[in-house]
Amino acid sequence: MRSTSCHLSNILGGFWPITAAAVLAVVGFVNCGGGGAATGTLNSQPTNPVGFYATQYEKTPTVTAMTAMGRVLFLDTALSSSGRMSCASCHDPAHAMGPANSLSVQLGGPQLQDAGNRAAPSLKYLQTLPAFTEHYFGSEGNDSEDQGPTGGLTWDGRFIQPHEQAKAPLLSPVEMANADSRDVVAKLRDSPSAAQFRQTYGDHVLDAGNEQLAWNGLLLALEVFQQSPADFYPYSSKYDAWLRKQVALSGSEQRGLALFNDPKRGNCAQCHVSAIQSGAFPQFTDYGLIALGVPRNAAIPSNANPANVDLGLCGPLRTDLQSHPEYCGRFKTPTLRNVAVKKSYFHNGVLHRLEDVIRFYSERDVHPEKFYPRKADGSVDKFNDLPAAYRGNLGTTAPFDQPERSQPLFTGAEIADLLAFLSTLTDGYTTP
Numbered sequence: 001m002r003s004t005s006c007h008l009s010n011i012l013g014g015f016w017p018i019t020a021a022a023v024l025a026v027v028g029f030v031n032c033g034g035g036g037a038a039t040g041t042l043n044s045q046p047t048n049p050v051g052f053y054a055t056q057y058e059k060t061p062t063v064t065a066m067t068a069m070g071r072v073l074f075l076d077t078a079l080s081s082s083g084r085m086s087c088a089s090c091h092d093p094a095h096a097m098g099p100a101n102s103l104s105v106q107l108g109g110p111q112l113q114d115a116g117n118r119a120a121p122s123l124k125y126l127q128t129l130p131a132f133t134e135h136y137f138g139s140e141g142n143d144s145e146d147q148g149p150t151g152g153l154t155w156d157g158r159f160i161q162p163h164e165q166a167k168a169p170l171l172s173p174v175e176m177a178n179a180d181s182r183d184v185v186a187k188l189r190d191s192p193s194a195a196q197f198r199q200t201y202g203d204h205v206l207d208a209g210n211e212q213l214a215w216n217g218l219l220l221a222l223e224v225f226q227q228s229p230a231d232f233y234p235y236s237s238k239y240d241a242w243l244r245k246q247v248a249l250s251g252s253e254q255r256g257l258a259l260f261n262d263p264k265r266g267n268c269a270q271c272h273v274s275a276i277q278s279g280a281f282p283q284f285t286d287y288g289l290i291a292l293g294v295p296r297n298a299a300i301p302s303n304a305n306p307a308n309v310d311l312g313l314c315g316p317l318r319t320d321l322q323s324h325p326e327y328c329g330r331f332k333t334p335t336l337r338n339v340a341v342k343k344s345y346f347h348n349g350v351l352h353r354l355e356d357v358i359r360f361y362s363e364r365d366v367h368p369e370k371f372y373p374r375k376a377d378g379s380v381d382k383f384n385d386l387p388a389a390y391r392g393n394l395g396t397t398a399p400f401d402q403p404e405r406s407q408p409l410f411t412g413a414e415i416a417d418l419l420a421f422l423s424t425l426t427d428g429y430t431t432p
């Protein structure tokens with residue numbers, strides 16, 4: 001089990017003052033949102049983080065002002081070429097910062113008709129995510145054991161800081177589809193956010209010649225906003241209330257939790273950490289990059305071409321580890337907090353019901369025909385989205401790869417219990 005390298009903001013379930021994590025992030029000290037020191041190789045060409053955080057604006061904004069600015073920019077559709085897409089289109093605050101619809105991949109681009117190739121994740125509970133590293137050594141317990149590739153933003157961990165990541169959707173031709181940073185700043189200048197942007201960073205920040213300054217200010221405000229505990233890591237689920245001993249779990253929820261934790265049954269907590277560690281509330285992920293061999297998703301247009309295969313950590317989206325075949329097929333373990341409000345699951349959004357995800361864990365190895373298509377000769381095309389050469393990379397941890405098991409892992413009643421338990425991870429619970 002991996003443990004997190006940054007415990008600042010989730011100690012005692014997120015009761016840190018709103019300023020603590022953000023101030024540290026701004027001075028470049030500890031960046032809980034995207035990890036601290038860079039330990040892995042980077043795919044993107046990063047701006048010098050020290051330079052980025054040390055940027056001087058005409059006016060030095062408070063963290064509160066930047067958080068408020070970031071919240072507005074996050075919702076500003078004027079920053080897209082379609083004029084109709086903002087960060088919130090794919091990361092909706094009313095849907096745990098994930099998509100409101102059930103599409104496997106979202107539609108963006110100038111006319112909102114161009115499909116992406118991955119599912120939009122929830123942006124909640126990323127504040128303790130470590131920077132990507134190929135060799136992760138836990139900070140507690142099994143310190144000496146190499147736990148393999150861990151951390152980083154996106155499904156393949158290719159970005160370190162949220163301000164680097166934010167450039168991707170702003171400039172991606174299938175997302176907000178701006179030509180370049182100057183194009184974004186030009187749109188910002190004419191957007192409803194402009195007045196507040198000047199109030200935040202100074203009257204001249206959007207003037208001609210200050211494009212780089214404005215671009216930095218935009219990315220910084222988005223980054224600081226994403227560190228706002230109230231919006232991104234409130235620890236306000238029933239499970240958190242239970243950890244605080246404010247409420248009891250129902251019988252079904254308790255049975256689901258036990259199945260989730262039991263190494264001989266679900267073993268889910270091995271990767272989706274469920275227990276308090278060193279006083280820090282659990283994130284329901286250890287941030288490891290693991291290959292589960294999820295089915296290919298025919299609903300993704302680019303998958304019509306059989307040559308297009310998303311191999312995660314080894315590419316093709318991520319480019320720095322393409323010479324590492326042992327990484328092909330690995331994707332980042334997502335948090336299961338708020339998982340019950342999601343409408344598409346896994347990196348390619350191939351499943352749409354949480355119950356089916358649990359069935360995948362329960363039956364992938366005993367009834368693969370339920371998840372994978374058949375080949376021409378009638379045999380099941382198991383792992384049809386992972387070329388045979390890379391199948392040795394598949395995770396072998398229980399509940400997978402147990403040759404002695406011939407029955408599904410869970411009964412129908414147990415699946416109901418797991419669903420009940422997973423529903424306790426939804427934020428916004430109010431004690432009766």
Ligand code: HEC
Pocket residue numbers: 074085086087088089090091106107108116118119120121122123126152153154155156162165166169170174175176222317
């Ligand atoms: C068209 C949909 C879309 C829009 C718009 C969008 N995103 Fe995303 N976002 C995604 C997808 C898809 C991913 C996963 C990308 C990958 O794995 O390569 C993602 C990943 C992320 C991540 C990494 C999450 C993680 O679990 O590691 C962050 C942070 C993020 N987006 C922030 C933003 C911000 C900030 C904006 C606005 C500037 C934005 N996104 C706009 C679809 C979108």
Ligand code: HEC
Pocket residue numbers: 260266267268269270271272288289290291292293294331332333334335336339342344345346347348354357358361395397398399418
């Ligand atoms: C060996 C590590 C590991 C174990 C054990 C594990 N998971 Fe996962 N889980 C992952 C990874 C990695 C993904 C993402 C895989 C992908 O998209 O390719 C994932 C994805 C998921 C998702 C989809 C979440 C989303 O946002 O799309 C759910 C739900 C889930 N797991 C539940 C469970 C349950 C329930 C168990 C126990 C029966 C379990 N997991 C055991 C690593 C693990």
